[in-house]
Amino acid sequence: MASSNGSASGLYSEALFAGIWRENPTFRLMIGMCPPLAVTTAVKPALTMGLSVIFVLICSNLVVSLMRNLLKPHLRIIMFTVTIATFVTVCDLFLKAYLPTMSEILGAYVPLIIVNCIIIFRAEACASKAGPVVSILDGLGMGVGFTLALCILSAVRELLATGHVFDIPVMPKAFVPWLAMQMPVGAFVTLGLILGLINVLTRKRTVPEEEPEAAPAPPAAEPQLPATA
Amino acid sequence: MDRFMTLLMGFLSVVLVNNFVFTKFLGTCPYLGVSGRIDRALGMGLAVTFVTALSGTLTWMVDAWVLTPLHLEITRYICYIVIIAGAVQLVEMYVRRFFPSLYEAFGIFLPLISTNCVILGICLFLDVWGTDNLLEAVVVSTGTGIGFTVAICIMAAIREELALADVPEALQGAPITLITAGLLTLAFMGFAGMIK
Numbered sequence: 222m223a224s225s226n227g228s229a230s231g232l233y234s235e236a237l238f239a240g241i242w243r244e245n246p247t248f249r250l251m252i253g254m255c256p257p258l259a260v261t262t263a264v265k266p267a268l269t270m271g272l273s274v275i276f277v278l279i280c281s282n283l284v285v286s287l288m289r290n291l292l293k294p295h296l297r298i299i300m301f302t303v304t305i306a307t308f309v310t311v312c313d314l315f316l317k318a319y320l321p322t323m324s325e326i327l328g329a330y331v332p333l334i335i336v337n338c339i340i341i342f343r344a345e346a347c348a349s350k351a352g353p354v355v356s357i358l359d360g361l362g363m364g365v366g367f368t369l370a371l372c373i374l375s376a377v378r379e380l381l382a383t384g385h386v387f388d389i390p391v392m393p394k395a396f397v398p399w400l401a402m403q404m405p406v407g408a409f410v411t412l413g414l415i416l417g418l419i420n421v422l423t424r425k426r427t428v429p430e431e432e433p434e435a436a437p438a439p440p441a442a443e444p445q446l447p448a449t450a
Numbered sequence: 451m452d453r454f455m456t457l458l459m460g461f462l463s464v465v466l467v468n469n470f471v472f473t474k475f476l477g478t479c480p481y482l483g484v485s486g487r488i489d490r491a492l493g494m495g496l497a498v499t500f501v502t503a504l505s506g507t508l509t510w511m512v513d514a515w516v517l518t519p520l521h522l523e524i525t526r527y528i529c530y531i532v533i534i535a536g537a538v539q540l541v542e543m544y545v546r547r548f549f550p551s552l553y554e555a556f557g558i559f560l561p562l563i564s565t566n567c568v569i570l571g572i573c574l575f576l577d578v579w580g581t582d583n584l585l586e587a588v589v590v591s592t593g594t595g596i597g598f599t600v601a602i603c604i605m606a607a608i609r610e611e612l613a614l615a616d617v618p619e620a621l622q623g624a625p626i627t628l629i630t631a632g633l634l635t636l637a638f639m640g641f642a643g644m645i646k
Contacts, residue, residue: 258475409632417625
């Protein structure tokens with residue numbers, strides 16, 4: 222993808238912006254699905270999780286990129302995971318020391334960043350092939366895209382479950398909270414409906430370009446699922 | 451007898467009440483990605499059960515007998531991930547050597563498993579739940595794997611039917627899968643409160 226771009230600045234902006242929307246890890250690629258579902262009951266923990274992932278993603282991308290010439294094919298995955306585990310430990314200790322309440326809410330989901338597919342996927346797909354600058358930008362873009370997805374999802378869930386957003390009351394007094402939104406059901410259904418909404422929005426944009434006169438056949442919903450597995 | 455009941459309750463609790471997929475969202479990636487066909491889902495589930503049981507037990511032993519006495523808790527995550535990756539590698543080699551037909555069936559899933567959140571999840575939650583003896587650790591980690599298998603097989607069975615259903619165009623593919631998953635968790639919430 223990025224390598225086909227000629228100029229250096231184009232390469233950098235491509236690496237930075239791909240993750241934010243076009244290859245958004247949560248909404249478009251559907252990888253690393255456990256934090257978007259688990260920690261999005263409110264915006265604050267979601268934001269903390271997003272920032273932690275950005276930190277780990279940038280650091281691990283940088284380190285993997287620097288040692289990309291030393292990687293042995295059969296030991297690759299374990300070298301990635303050990304690198305990631307190191308930075309996750311740093312991040313976990315930092316949260317425990319400076320944000321103890323957030324650390325308690327996120328609990329085991331902070332160490333679970335280690336097995337978040339996004340980070341290994343980026344190490345494999347980008348950092349083990351590209352230079353350090355592109356890898357850092359790629360990590361930043363992917364991380365921001367992930368954080369954005371977490372914030373959108375958690376804002377909807379927090380609003381409907383408590384009537385607050387970021388702990389600030391926004392709904393009128395008469396609003397009856399939907400407790401179901403805080404439960405696992407709320408996570409799955411909200412994410413499903415948001416993906417459906419994105420399907421509708423992107424279809425409006427792509428259909429007229431591809432087949433202006435064709436019969437109303439259903440291929441429009443297809444571009445959604447390139448890399449689910 | 452009392453001991454046996456505790457173990458049985460612990461087992462049922464991780465299979466039904468605290469099912470990792472439905473209540474903790476762990477292993478959602480394969481749950482949504484590999485649940486298209488029921489035979490592949492079963493293969494994935496069995497492979498995960500096997501590795502979960504093995505690495506849950508191993509990490510519990512290392513944690514309780516090595517890391518805690520030596521006050522090396524800070525290296526816990528790195529140790530866990532190395533043990534899991536090692537266990538996966540070992541299982542892969544062993545199965546390939548001695549059960550070639552099983553290896554054919556597991557084949558592609560085994561390498562994927564080392565980054566499955568269920569496995570690191572059970573290693574971490576054994577610590578969170580304060581599991582304090584080896585037998586309990588073995589039973590709970592096996593139960594977690596079985597819970598995952600149950601979840602992914604139910605999902606695959608529903609999705610095989612869903613392929614024939616008339617789904618609104620905007621919801622085709624991933625969205626309807628997620629909504630189905632949501633309804634399934636709602637069904638499994640019926641078990642909540644059955645065991646404390």
